[in-house]
Amino acid sequence: MGLSDHDTLEGVRELRAAGLGAADAATADLPGPRLIGAVEINSVTEDAAVWEGELHILGFGMDETDVAFEATLERQRSGRTVRIAEMLIRLRHMGMPVDAAFAEVVAHADPTSIGRPHVARAMMLAGHATSVDDAFARVLARGQPGYVPRQGLGPRAAIDAIRAAGGLAVLAHFREALERADIIERLVRWGLGGLEVYYGGPGRPFTQPQVEAMAEFAHDRRLVATGGSDYHGDEMPYLEATGDLRVPDAVEEAFLAALDAARAGR
Numbered sequence: 001m002g003l004s005d006h007d008t009l010e011g012v013r014e015l016r017a018a019g020l021g022a023a024d025a026a027t028a029d030l031p032g033p034r035l036i037g038a039v040e041i042n043s044v045t046e047d048a049a050v051w052e053g054e055l056h057i058l059g060f061g062m063d064e065t066d067v068a069f070e071a072t073l074e075r076q077r078s079g080r081t082v083r084i085a086e087m088l089i090r091l092r093h094m095g096m097p098v099d100a101a102f103a104e105v106v107a108h109a110d111p112t113s114i115g116r117p118h119v120a121r122a123m124m125l126a127g128h129a130t131s132v133d134d135a136f137a138r139v140l141a142r143g144q145p146g147y148v149p150r151q152g153l154g155p156r157a158a159i160d161a162i163r164a165a166g167g168l169a170v171l172a173h174f175r176e177a178l179e180r181a182d183i184i185e186r187l188v189r190w191g192l193g194g195l196e197v198y199y200g201g202p203g204r205p206f207t208q209p210q211v212e213a214m215a216e217f218a219h220d221r222r223l224v225a226t227g228g229s230d231y232h233g234d235e236m237p238y239l240e241a242t243g244d245l246r247v248p249d250a251v252e253e254a255f256l257a258a259l260d261a262a263r264a265g266r
Contacts, residue, residue: 004038007076008112009064012037037064043155052142055155056172059162061259069165079152086148087119101125116140117232156190163191166266168258170194170226198227200245224258
């Protein structure tokens with residue numbers, strides 16, 4: 001199992017500190033499944049055809065003690081803090097203040113992973129939106145009045161940082177891959193090693209035909225296939241939100257081999 005948060009490995013460290021999740025064969029007697037440290041980096045691209053100008057790069061198996069990688073994530077988190085503050089200002093100017101609600105929402109959240117979903121939940125709490133999806137569609141998504149462009153790593157820099165820390169770089173939930181092979185091929189030249197093929201995000205999972213086409217697409221480019229839920233804690237319990245996600249057992253062997261190769265090539 002790979003536990004992935006945006007721009008932080010704190011969740012993985014918390015589980016390890018609790019004595020859960022074997023990291024390798026040497027710790028195989030620990031309770032729970034083998035735990036793979038992972039992270040999601042929303043990288044910024046200048047390609048106008050890419051949704052919200054972002055490519056989401058997953059990193060798996062990085063050295064969780066790597067100081068340079070942690071500094072990179074800290075810069076990403078700092079940029080997100082500035083961005084969220086600007087969104088709150090915009091909402092005030094729009095007559096939709098959520099400052100008190102936002103403080104309540106984030107009071108129990110991981111301070112290292114605050115993002116737009118928290119703003120959306122604050123909008124719901126303040127009565128300005130009926131759901132997270134509603135908040136994004138009308139206010140927070142690209143092209144809407146509350147949207148603030150992201151500042152941070154580009155996709156090449158994100159891939160470089162992941163690989164330098166001994167990790168495997170994977171492109172997350174990019175359903176446009178089949179039509180934008182040019183983007184994938186560019187990322188592969190920069191060191192991309194995998195593609196999220198089995199995707200079960202709430203309300204927007206890949207269909208079975210999409211999965212089959214993505215699996216073939218990844219195989220043809222020698223990219224490791226991975227699977228993920230993209231679960232952000234919104235609106236429904238985890239098991240209900242991800243009940244349709246299926247990652248075949250056959251994925252495991254190639255994935256673990258790719259992790260070993262990434263560490264060896266560090």
